[in-house]
Amino acid sequence: MALIVHKYGGTSMGSTERIRNVAKRVAKWARAGHQIVVVPSAMSGETNRLLGLAKELAPAKPGDAYSRELDMLASTGEQASSALLAIALQSEGQPSVSYAGWQVAIKTNSAFTKARIESIDDARVMGDLNAGKVVIITGFQGVDDNGNITTLGRGGSDTSAVAVAAALKADECLIYTDVDGVYTTDPRVVPEARRLQTVSFEEMLEMASMGSKVLQIRSVEFAGKYKVPMRVLSSFTPWDIDINEEAASGTLITFEEDEQMEQAVVSGIAFNRDEAKISVLGVPDKPGIAYQILGAVADANIEVDVIIQNLSKDGKTDFSFTVHRNDYAKTIDLLKEKVLPALGAAEVAGDAKICKVSIVGIGMRSHVGVASKMFRSLSEEGINIQMISTSEIKTSVVIDEKYMELAVRALHKAFDLDQA
């Protein structure tokens, strides 16, 4: 008997027929003697429907002023799908109970629309599991210290699932989704992309952060921090396939170095066109610049990705970074209003039509020449590189958005990712 957390995405919960399939699959696992906790997303389209209504009422920047109320609103989608799944399970003869985030004390900070989980009370859940119930916990949401409902941001149900798995010391966290695993890159861009049997936690983190959309980045961080074994697999296999076959399908996210002996140099190509580039030009080159610029950005709860500071010339330097496109206009405004005057910097420039392409691979640690192979490959395609950022297991470039597919295909081929 194992304690297993299942997470089902919005597409898997997209209709009553699909919810019934989820219920049959979950009931199969429960009948096999496992204790099952399910974290479902809202039915696909529901969160957009709700936020669309809010946008009709308050067109201007709804993400900011109304964020507490947006969380009150959006959190209802998961509560409804959780209750529906509980009903479907009971209708299959499987005792079950659903809980909203606040009912099992999923405590978060108060950063509405992008809150972070701080703690979960497991007593109530363990009591139900020991009584033979499947426990359903709404994904995507929590409650802050003042009793306000919070949400974790898009994709937050993955994070909920892993956080629940960590709190319950679950044996495995199965992320059921509409793809059957993690691929070397997006098969819609490169048809030759292959599914990976395993991927290291660090690679997955880089891929998730690059918007490969299989998993939300914070869920992978959580999984890494608490060493929660995590598997991405398809919810569209027949619900009644052999449970052992199902348990071995998809892509396993590993934490042990020695599991990666056969690792290729590069495991995958990630890409992301959700970012925008912002440069602060003519900054006086003195200590504290980065903090002055990025501190203000962080205080506004805006996440920064790539950060580059150029060499100084004539006592001035240029400082560039990328943010999510949704935060682009807000960041520009913020810099102009608050940061430029205080810094004595010359101007702010930006470009929202960029993309970031990365090669990711834990094998890069011990291989030289990987980055230069990447640059050569892009150069052969005539693609100009605007920014470069490197880590031990990743090299990223920012390029013009229009070259994205071309770059990804060229790199996938250059690193032989189409071959097993």
Add this chain to the structure above:
Amino acid sequence: MALIVHKYGGTSMGSTERIRNVAKRVAKWARAGHQIVVVPSAMSGETNRLLGLAKELAPAKPGDAYSRELDMLASTGEQASSALLAIALQSEGQPSVSYAGWQVAIKTNSAFTKARIESIDDARVMGDLNAGKVVIITGFQGVDDNGNITTLGRGGSDTSAVAVAAALKADECLIYTDVDGVYTTDPRVVPEARRLQTVSFEEMLEMASMGSKVLQIRSVEFAGKYKVPMRVLSSFTPWDIDINEEAASGTLITFEEDEQMEQAVVSGIAFNRDEAKISVLGVPDKPGIAYQILGAVADANIEVDVIIQNLSKDGKTDFSFTVHRNDYAKTIDLLKEKVLPALGAAEVAGDAKICKVSIVGIGMRSHVGVASKMFRSLSEEGINIQMISTSEIKTSVVIDEKYMELAVRALHKAFDLDQA
């Protein structure tokens, strides 16, 4: 400055355009210096949509086995509309905050799908009001002692509004709805029906219990218990009409006897085809029968309306009562399985195709011959009376459903209700 509770029904909240109108109306009241608490229903159609999904998953008697989860599900409709209204108010420049039932401790018992409010914590709400915010509290829902979400049953938002008004010692509770007041009877059945300027609490109670649909009965009970001044008025007048004109519109529900000096003998004709008649035949006539029959029904959380016990003959008696049609099959089953064997009664019979028609009027207390005038009027139309039930201010008859409109029209005319 007054503290006023506004309640808006599902039709009034039925689209973002209508929600915006509600926001403008509420903001007008707030600008006039009043402290406003709003209790909105779910957007029209939403509760049915959600419960429809549940029914697809669990067709058989969803009201029973799945009731906890149905409440988890249905309560999301009001939470969403409350958040949307808060956003609309903020977009109008009016500070506001929305709370789910559990966030302001609307404590209920655990009778899922038809819970009763036990207490409300007013501290948080008063704090927000004193800070100049409009406070929005989800209608229809609460939380039980175990932290489970409960709902109050259809129309429960009225009850929420009055309970909130009572807890906050509000000066008035305005029930905005899609009709402009309480009528002598349903104008769709009798075009000559007139709007009443005032109606006594007791009359309103009788009319609400008869399904006149303007107000939910428990809200009227609550209003009476806590002497909450309550007004039914239209949410479809232009939002910017003069506030004094608006405050005097609709129908006021009064509590003071001397306000009713000019009261007509009969104030209105109520009717209801939501009930079904059940008879337990051949019951041994001994003490405790009523308790044995109705105790079992009450234990199943089924509400009973008219109760009649016939005179005993040969030591046997017949016992009849009415229940909501939704509870008809369940009640019959219950009686056959549990009550008949224990009682030694002969059989259970029932008829779902009935309706109840009542004349209601506080003036009946001091006038004789009112009931006989009713019976004569029905007799002249050839309508057979199946059951009769009387109270100090009401006389009800149960008749064949097909005669309902005929009976209502005849009685409306007989008691001169078409004349001011």
